[in-house]
Amino acid sequence: MGALLVHLAAGLLFGGGLAVSGMVDPAKVTNFLDVAGKWDPTLAFVMGAAVAVTFVGYRLAFARGRPLIADRFELPTQASIDGRLVGGAAVFGVGWGLIGFCPGPALTSLGLGSGGTWVFAIAMVAGMIAARCVPASAKRAR
16 A cells, blocks of 8 residues: 555655646657757756656665555566667657657646647557557567
């Protein structure tokens, strides 16, 4: 039960931060990318703050030697950069730039009731399901 409450608190803090920073508005992202038009630099400040908080958080967490609510850290084991990673990052980046949403802000803004957000979220979930349907052998071959 304790882990569930920690996850709930982390999700509420993340969603609240997205709402306060205005990142639930896709125009923030698209205006940040529009350097020749209505450029809005606030996304850079949000990203900078997120990197600083993450840097400090990881330092504090790893200094403890083990997580607070788990037996060990679950860290990625693959350190190589392959085609799947580059391709996935490219698709994510293009989608983020075109639509102005990534998964966190999209899920956070579902409560605002915008039809476009719901369409994005449904398409995002469909893409996640489709990616899981690709056989493991095909994933390794790429």
